[in-house]
Each structure stands twice: as structure tokens, then as C-alpha cells.
Ligand SMILES: [Ca+2]
């Protein structure tokens with residue numbers, strides 16, 4: 456037996472211990488169980504051009520059905536954003552078209568997805584002049600006084616759910632004062648317990664990892680004295 460000196464040249468038939476260690480870490484990752492940590496999330500939804508608008512009476516379901524088919528219903532398009540973003544605390548002014556257009560009534564809807572249980576949720580904004588607001592089909596605001604004015608904050612947490620949600624609005628301008636209209640709102644929603652996967656090593660996996668480390672150590676020593 457000759458005592459050879461390590462030259463640092465890689466043997467083509469063997470991977471180095473460092474490579475094997477990386478493979479081991481990968482293996483441990485594959486066999487590891489997963490746990491989760493809670494992480495709260497803040498969702499802010501403003502009235503803006505992502506809302507859909509229509510200037511004639513929509514079909515049944517437009518204000519209470521998340522999956523309502525706006526394409527099949529026809530006439531829906533991006534709401535006209537009559538503000539310059541960023542929106543303020545009441546969102547941006549939207550309507551079917553311009554603020555001073557001859558469009559007296561507008562139907563608006565916006566769908567969104569929440570990633571966890573609702574901790575708190577509020578809506579605030581303004582209607583020029585009047586509006587009915589539905590959250591998942593529940594009327595949360597319905598004031599027809601012929602005057603422009605702010606609303607909220609209104610607690611909408613009881614009407615939101617984890618997953619798919621819909622807010623729908625019917626807006627009506629009082630033309631007695633001439634055509635001048637807008638609807639604006641901001642939803643501020645806090646969700647909880649978004650699951651984030653983190654690796655957690657179970658006892659059998661720990662034992663397996665230990666045995667593999669031991670085997671690598673022995674193999675490495677043998678290769679040095681060979
Ligand atoms: Ca009003």
C-alpha cells in the first residue's frame with residue numbers, strides 16, 4: 456500500500472464530499488415535513504380603472520355573483536378613472552365615462568380574492584350623488600337623498616370571506632344640478648394566518664440525516680487513506 460498525496464484533482468468516477476453534502480441537503484429537504492407560520496396581510500382596494508362599468512341595466516347576478524359572466528352580459532368595460540393616481544383615502548373618482556358626461560346612471564363591479572380569514576375590513580368614500588353598494592350580495596350602503604356626500608367608514612368584515620369576493624355599486628346622479636358625477640371608495644382589509652411553508656425536520660428524518668452524514672464521513676476518510 457502506498458501513501459499517495461492528495462493532488463486536488465477530481466476523480467472522474469467519484470463526486471467530491473462537498474457535492475455529496477449538497478446532495479444530502481437536497482435529500483433532507485425532500486424528506487422534510489412542512490409546517491406553517493401565521494402572517495397577516497393588508498389589502499387595499501381603490502376605485503380605479505380595474506373596476507368594470509356599464510351604463511345600462513345589467514343581467515341578474517351582476518351584484519351578487521363573483522363568477523357573473525360580464526362578457527356574456529355585454530356592455531361592460533373598464534371604468535373611466537377621472538382622477539390622477541395615486542388614489543386618496545377614498546379611492547379615485549370613477550364613472551362609466553367622464554365626470555360631466557350625460558351618463559346619469561352607472562353600474563360598477565370589482566372582484567377580488569382574499570388569502571385568509573378577515574381580521575378587519577372597512578369601506579369609505581363618496582357618491583355624487585347617490586348609490587347602493589353590495590358586498591357579496593349584501594347591501595352595505597343605500598342612500599338616495601339627491602345630494603353628493605361622503606360615506607363610511609363602514610364595517611364590511613361580516614360580509615367578506617376567504618377566497619372570492621365581489622363589490623358592486625349602482626350610482627345615480629341627480630341631474631337637477633346638472634350632469635356632475637362620480638363614485639369613489641377605498642376598501643381596507645386585513646387578513647390573517649396566510650400559510651407560509653417552512654421546513655420542519657421530523658425525528659426519523661433527523662436519524663436518517665445523521666446516518667447519511669456518518670456514511671459520508673467514513674467514505675471520505677477511506678478515500679483519503681486508499
Ligand atoms: Ca347622496
Ligand SMILES: [Ca+2]
Nearest residue numbers: 583584629635
Ligand atoms: Ca351630481
